[in-house]
Amino acid sequence: MALAVVVLDRHQDLCxxxxxxxxxxxxxxxxxxxxxxxxxxxxxxxxxxxxxxxxLQQTMAFWLVPFGFFAGVTFTVMTNLDTFAFAxxxxxxxxxxxxxxxxxxxxxxxxxxxxxxxxxxxLRQLRNRSEEGCWLLVVESRAxxxxxxxxxxxxxxxxxxxL
Numbered sequence: 001m002a003l004a005v006v007v008l009d010r011h012q013d014l015c016x017x018x019x020x021x022x023x024x025x026x027x028x029x030x031x032x033x034x035x036x037x038x039x040x041x042x043x044x045x046x047x048x049x050x051x052x053x054x055x056l057q058q059t060m061a062f063w064l065v066p067f068g069f070f071a072g073v074t075f076t077v078m079t080n081l082d083t084f085a086f087a088x089x090x091x092x093x094x095x096x097x098x099x100x101x102x103x104x105x106x107x108x109x110x111x112x113x114x115x116x117x118x119x120x121x122x123l124r125q126l127r128n129r130s131e132e133g134c135w136l137l138v139v140e141s142r143a144x145x146x147x148x149x150x151x152x153x154x155x156x157x158x159x160x161x162x163l
Contacts, residue, residue: 001029002147003046006137007129007158011037014135017155021139021148029142035135046138046163047123057112064104064111072100119163126161134158 008014018031034041045051076083076096084092130136141147152160 001143002141002145003163004139004147004152005047005126005161005163006139006152007126007161008135008137008155009158011035011135013155013157014038014137017137017152017157020154021137021151024148024151026142026145028139028145028148030138030140032138033135034138035130036133038135041127041130041136044138046140047126047136049120049123053112057108060108060111061105064108065101066104068100068102068104068107069097070100072103073097075100122161122163129158 006017008017014033014035018033021028021031032039032044034044034047042048043051045055073093073096076093082092084095087095126136139147139152147162149160
């Protein structure tokens with residue numbers, strides 16, 4: 001799966017290239033236009049690491065929160081600790097589960113903070129081009145499919161950035 005962003009000066013070039021790429025015999029996985037009158041730069045997950053981090057955090061929370069609850073209950077039962085004696089036997093287990101749930105939620109934030117930022121300089125350049133009024137076309141090929149580099153050069157773009 002290859003990912004490239006084509007930087008274009010004119011909206012007409014963007015429309016022409018998007019139409020041409022959509023008509024290829026082997027369709028691409030994604031063609032997404034970014035710029036004035038199209039999708040805003042900040043709403044494209046590939047170009048915005050914060051969106052990617054939020055999605056990853058939500059996915060991790062989906063798995064870690066229930067696991068943390070059951071781990072907290074299991075730990076309380078296995079160790080037979082009476083840490084919260086005022087709550088009774090079942091209340092003690094429930095509080096242990098809630099503490100595990102909170103730990104799982106916090107763990108989802110810690111796990112999502114490791115989002116890869118190796119493309120940070122390239123993304124900054126693309127953001128600057130977008131703020132200058134250029135249009136971007138995000139092109140993603142399918143797994144095992146080569147990127148149509150010659151086709152991307154057809155409208156003579158400002159730049160083609162591989163991510």
